[in-house]
Amino acid sequence: MKWLVWALFASASVASATPPVQSVSPYAVVGDAIEKSLTGQAGDPSRGAELIQQRHKSLCVLCHSGPFPDPHLQGTLAPDLTGIGERLSAGQLRLRIVDMKRLKPDSIMPTYYGIVTNGKDTRIAEGWRDKPVLTAEEIEDLVAYLRTLRP
Numbered sequence: 001m002k003w004l005v006w007a008l009f010a011s012a013s014v015a016s017a018t019p020p021v022q023s024v025s026p027y028a029v030v031g032d033a034i035e036k037s038l039t040g041q042a043g044d045p046s047r048g049a050e051l052i053q054q055r056h057k058s059l060c061v062l063c064h065s066g067p068f069p070d071p072h073l074q075g076t077l078a079p080d081l082t083g084i085g086e087r088l089s090a091g092q093l094r095l096r097i098v099d100m101k102r103l104k105p106d107s108i109m110p111t112y113y114g115i116v117t118n119g120k121d122t123r124i125a126e127g128w129r130d131k132p133v134l135t136a137e138e139i140e141d142l143v144a145y146l147r148t149l150r151p
């Protein structure tokens with residue numbers, strides 16, 4: 001099952017337009033959270049709501065379900081995100097999107113804000129190994145949106 005997910009990830013990445021080259025700014029992890037905004041500003045929840053549904057860009061709904069349109073197209077490989085804004089703080093959400101593997105090294109969830117320094121990691125499509133999957137702004141938009149998901 002794992003290889004299938006990564007195959008999906010790789011092909012979805014290749015299918016999308018080549019993003020501009022980005023850099024990863026340093027961030028501080030405290031406990032299980034990144035408390036400070038990666039951009040120094042709050043994200044835009046409406047942009048985050050759009051991004052989370054973009055199957056070929058954010059990929060979130062390949063694995064996650066939640067209160068998003070098209071429930072029949074949502075994945076079942078990961079926890080449902082309904083009510084996640086109540087369970088996790090902005091800082092906790094931020095670290096999970098930035099680098100879930102820091103909390104769970106064998107997680108299938110992609111590291112969205114990091115650079116794969118191990119060139120042998122062939123699970124990431126070649127053109128994507130030296131740049132983050134999402135920009136700092138996009139991650140902040142997702143955090144802002146997920147915080148609105150409360151029961």
Ligand code: HEC
Nearest residue numbers: 005058059060062063077078079096104107108109110142
């Ligand atoms: C390849 C599958 C996959 C993709 C794509 C994915 N995730 Fe995840 N995600 C997981 C899994 C699996 C977990 C549960 C932790 C674990 O077992 O690794 C998780 C956990 C989470 C959690 C914590 C949930 C909780 O209940 O504690 C959040 C928040 C989250 N993901 C958000 C996102 C967002 C936002 C995106 C898109 C930017 C995304 N995920 C993309 C697989 C994925």
